[in-house]
Amino acid sequence: MLYNSAMDIFLKGCDHKYAVEQMLLTLYPDERPVYPEAPGGADRVEISLRRGGKYASAVCRLSREGKNAVGQARFALGRAEKAVDAVRLEQRIVKLAFYRAALALGHDKPVWGSLTGVRPAKFFTNLMERDSLSFAQARRALTSEHGVDPDRAELCARAAEAAISARASLTEKDVCLYIGIPYCPTRCAYCSFVSVDAPKILKTIPAYLAALEREIDAVAAAVRETGRRVISVYMGGGTPTTLSAPQLDRLLGKLRAGFDLSACREFTVEAGRPDTVTEEKMRTLLSHGVDRVSVNPQTMSDAVLEAIGRHHTAARVAEAVETVRKVGGFALNMDLIAGLPGDTPEGFASTLDKVLAFDPENITVHTLALKKGSKFLTEGASLPDGGAVGAMLDTARFRLADGGYRPYYLYRQKFMSGSFENVGWTKPGFENLYNICIMEELCPILAMGAGGSTKLVAPGGIVRRLMAPKYPKEYMERVDDTCASKERICEFFRTLDKKEGF
Ligand code: SF4
Structure with missing residues (x-):
C-alpha cells in the first residue's frame, strides 16, 4: 500500500487501534x-x-485540511453480558464515532456505510445472534445505524438468509474439502494469486500432484479417524483444468478412493480459463461425480480481454460453454469483473447480456481489487473510476434480478475499486454450499495443496487455521511437515466432540 500522507491517531480510554x-x-x-x-x-x-453507569460512549474529534468535526456513538452496557461482547461493542462505537465525524466533515457516504469487514452478511447474522435482533431489526439497523445504502442492505439480507438456511442444513460432523491447483496456462494482468504459468514451472505439475496425493491420504485418514462427513468438495486454483485429462482422472480417482463422498452434496471444479476446457476433460470430471464447473470470462469484450492479458477471445468463452453444455450434468458458474481497464458501463452491460444468454446457473460479479503482485499495480493501468464501477454494479443488480437470479453470498476485499463488493448470484436451487460455508464460516474447511488454508470452525467462529506453504516448490519440499500437521485436525475434532473449550 502506498500512502500519500499521515493521520495522527490518539486514543483515550481504550486501545482499539485495529x-x-x-x-x-x-x-x-x-x-x-x-x-x-x-x-x-x-x-x-x-x-x-468512556464507560458510565448505563452507557459506554465514544467521541471522535476529527481534524483534516483545516476543518474540524465531532462524531459520537454509544451502547447500553446492559447489552454486553460477556467481556467479549463489551469489546466487540466498544470497537463498533469507536468506528461509528469516527465514521460520523468524517461524514460531518463532508466525506461522501460509502455504500457500505460504517461497515469495514470483509463479510457483511456475517455482520448481519451477528446482529441477530449476538445482539438478539430479529431479521427485520437487523436489516433496519444496517441502514439506519450503520449507514449502509438500501441496495447493499438488500444484498446483505439475502446473503444472510442463504447463510441461515445453509446452517440449518448442517450437522456438527460436516466438513468441506478444498483442493488447490496453483497452475494456469498464462498469467492474467490483475492476478495476485499464487498461480504459476511459466513453461518451466508447468513441468513441475507431476511432482506437485505426487505431493498432493500424499496430503490427500493424510487428510482422508484424519476425516475417517474423527468420523467427519464430507458435504462439499471444491477444486480451485489457479486453474485446475490446466491439468491434462489423465492427470485429472488420477487426481479425482485418488480423492474418491480416500474420502467417503456418499454424503457429498456438490463437487465443483474451476475451469476458469476457457482455453483449458476440452470435451475430454469435461467427460473426465463428469465421470468422477463433478457437478459444477466455473468458466470465467471476466469480460466478453475482446479489447478488455487483451488488456487483462488473457490469451483468448470472447468466442473461445462461447466454445467452452458449448462444450460444458454438450457434455451436460454440470451447473455452470461464470465470473465477471467490474472495473477492468478499458471497460465502460455500456461495455459491462453488453458483457452481462452475453453471459445471461448462456443461461448459467450461477453468475459471480466481482469488483476489481488491486492487490500486491498484480501487473496493474506494478505497471499501472487506466481503470474506470468509482462512479463507472458503481454504474456497472447497479446494472448487474438490476439485470440479474430481472433474469431470475438472486444474491446468495457476498464479500468485500481491501483495495477494491470504490470499496464495493463481490456477489454470488444464483438461480433458485443452485446455491453453492461451499461458497456460503467459507464466507460465513459455517463449518470446517479442510484444504489440500499449496497455499491451502484449513479453517477449523467451532460454534462461535474459526478457532484454528493451518496454512500450507504458498509456492509449489516450497509445498513439495515440505509436504512431510504438512502431512504431519494433520494430527492437529484430529486433536481439534476430538476436543470438539468432548465439548471441551478451546
Ligand atoms: S486464471 Fe485466475 S489464478 Fe490464473 S492467472 Fe488468471 S486470475 Fe490468476
Missing part, C-alpha cells in the same frame, strides 16, 4: 496511521471512550 485503522482504511485509504506522543499534526483523529 478498529480505528480499519475505518481509516475505508474512509481515507491514502493516509498512514501514526501514533505520536503528543498532538502536533494538522490531520488527526482523537477518540475517547
Whole structure:
C-alpha cells in the first residue's frame, strides 16, 4: 500500500487501534496511521471512550485540511453480558464515532456505510445472534445505524438468509474439502494469486500432484479417524483444468478412493480459463461425480480481454460453454469483473447480456481489487473510476434480478475499486454450499495443496487455521511437515466432540 500522507491517531480510554485503522482504511485509504506522543499534526483523529453507569460512549474529534468535526456513538452496557461482547461493542462505537465525524466533515457516504469487514452478511447474522435482533431489526439497523445504502442492505439480507438456511442444513460432523491447483496456462494482468504459468514451472505439475496425493491420504485418514462427513468438495486454483485429462482422472480417482463422498452434496471444479476446457476433460470430471464447473470470462469484450492479458477471445468463452453444455450434468458458474481497464458501463452491460444468454446457473460479479503482485499495480493501468464501477454494479443488480437470479453470498476485499463488493448470484436451487460455508464460516474447511488454508470452525467462529506453504516448490519440499500437521485436525475434532473449550 502506498500512502500519500499521515493521520495522527490518539486514543483515550481504550486501545482499539485495529478498529480505528480499519475505518481509516475505508474512509481515507491514502493516509498512514501514526501514533505520536503528543498532538502536533494538522490531520488527526482523537477518540475517547468512556464507560458510565448505563452507557459506554465514544467521541471522535476529527481534524483534516483545516476543518474540524465531532462524531459520537454509544451502547447500553446492559447489552454486553460477556467481556467479549463489551469489546466487540466498544470497537463498533469507536468506528461509528469516527465514521460520523468524517461524514460531518463532508466525506461522501460509502455504500457500505460504517461497515469495514470483509463479510457483511456475517455482520448481519451477528446482529441477530449476538445482539438478539430479529431479521427485520437487523436489516433496519444496517441502514439506519450503520449507514449502509438500501441496495447493499438488500444484498446483505439475502446473503444472510442463504447463510441461515445453509446452517440449518448442517450437522456438527460436516466438513468441506478444498483442493488447490496453483497452475494456469498464462498469467492474467490483475492476478495476485499464487498461480504459476511459466513453461518451466508447468513441468513441475507431476511432482506437485505426487505431493498432493500424499496430503490427500493424510487428510482422508484424519476425516475417517474423527468420523467427519464430507458435504462439499471444491477444486480451485489457479486453474485446475490446466491439468491434462489423465492427470485429472488420477487426481479425482485418488480423492474418491480416500474420502467417503456418499454424503457429498456438490463437487465443483474451476475451469476458469476457457482455453483449458476440452470435451475430454469435461467427460473426465463428469465421470468422477463433478457437478459444477466455473468458466470465467471476466469480460466478453475482446479489447478488455487483451488488456487483462488473457490469451483468448470472447468466442473461445462461447466454445467452452458449448462444450460444458454438450457434455451436460454440470451447473455452470461464470465470473465477471467490474472495473477492468478499458471497460465502460455500456461495455459491462453488453458483457452481462452475453453471459445471461448462456443461461448459467450461477453468475459471480466481482469488483476489481488491486492487490500486491498484480501487473496493474506494478505497471499501472487506466481503470474506470468509482462512479463507472458503481454504474456497472447497479446494472448487474438490476439485470440479474430481472433474469431470475438472486444474491446468495457476498464479500468485500481491501483495495477494491470504490470499496464495493463481490456477489454470488444464483438461480433458485443452485446455491453453492461451499461458497456460503467459507464466507460465513459455517463449518470446517479442510484444504489440500499449496497455499491451502484449513479453517477449523467451532460454534462461535474459526478457532484454528493451518496454512500450507504458498509456492509449489516450497509445498513439495515440505509436504512431510504438512502431512504431519494433520494430527492437529484430529486433536481439534476430538476436543470438539468432548465439548471441551478451546
Ligand atoms: S486464471 Fe485466475 S489464478 Fe490464473 S492467472 Fe488468471 S486470475 Fe490468476
